Amino acid sequence: MALIKTEAIVLKQRDFSEADKIITLYSMKMGKISCIAKGIKRAKSKLRGTLLPFTHNSLVLFKGKSLYTVTGADIIESFVNLRKDFSLMAYTSYILELLDSLVPEEEASYQTFVLLVGTLHLLNVIDPRVAVKIFEIRFLRILGYRPQTDKCINCGGFGDKFWFSSGQGGVLCSSCRNLDSLAKRISTGSLKILELLDKMDWNRIDRVKPSKKNFQEMDHIMDDYLLYLLQKKLHSREFIKSVIENKL
Ligand SMILES: [Zn+2]
CATH class of the missing domain: 1.20.1440.120 (Recombination protein O, C-terminal domain)
Structure with a gap:
């Protein structure tokens, strides 16, 4: 499994399904990309509270056929x-x-x-x-x-x-x-x-x-x-x- 580590700023996010969101990022390594954050809306998700617009994150992504999947996210700066x-x-x-x-x-x-x-x-x-x-x-x-x-x-x-x-x-x-x-x-x-x-x-x-x-x-x-x-x-x-x- 090819995992990619990169820093990124979240440009925007939208609902994809009941539990998932599509996140548009500007990343250091790949430029602008769209990712799916699976289960992010679930109360127990480890991604919950991350990937808000404007935040600077350190991410681990998996590249699928058409979309990246976020498998890990740590906030570097929330710009609250x-x-x-x-x-x-x-x-x-x-x-x-x-x-x-x-x-x-x-x-x-x-x-x-x-x-x-x-x-x-x-x-x-x-x-x-x-x-x-x-x-x-x-x-x-x-x-x-x-x-x-x-x-x-x-x-x-x-x-x-x-x-x-x-x-x-x-x-x-x-x-x-x-x-x-x-x-x-x-x-x-x-x-x-x-x-x-x-x-x-x-x-x-x-x-x-x-x-x-x-x-x-x-x-x-x-x-x-x-x-x-x-x-x-x-x-x-x-x-x-x-x-x-x-x-x-
Ligand atoms: Zn002139």
Whole structure:
């Protein structure tokens, strides 16, 4: 019997039968996978209380023909605060939904796993809106989808005015902005903040303090860009905008 040991973050779970659940995980060794947790809903199950959404677990899995089966689970970090606090829960749900929407099944990325675990820890200690922005830009970079934000994507020019074009995949300068009539104005200050959130050393990241305007502009372009990439709106993001940030 081929058993696999791996660490994983639980993205979501759903009922499968009276006693079983299907768990979607982002694992260190296999990337995103679906597993069956047999008997997890039974009172005496050794899995009971484990595999809740957001938790970081050390798992033992058995690979069947079509599905993995969880045979053992130990909680490394429960991230209980992220489930207790209403707005933190919303931000965490968004990070997990974004990840779930963009990664293919069974494609491991150690970098993504480390970023995910790091961001869940960060959500507890810094402004969650900053943690979300860090995750978005670094996650897109790992995937190879990061938009160009340091110079004009068409002519390579630097300037003091830029417009963000989702279709072009980056910013356009004032001479090139007519390439995309839907391009959105973004200040150089917000572009600099975005660069810092992407490149700054992890343990100094709390020094980056975006202003209200920076958040508005970064949200504006990221929402537009993610809609372009995903061709759909994410429920958790719309929920944050309407309920947590009252912006719809
Ligand atoms: Zn240009």
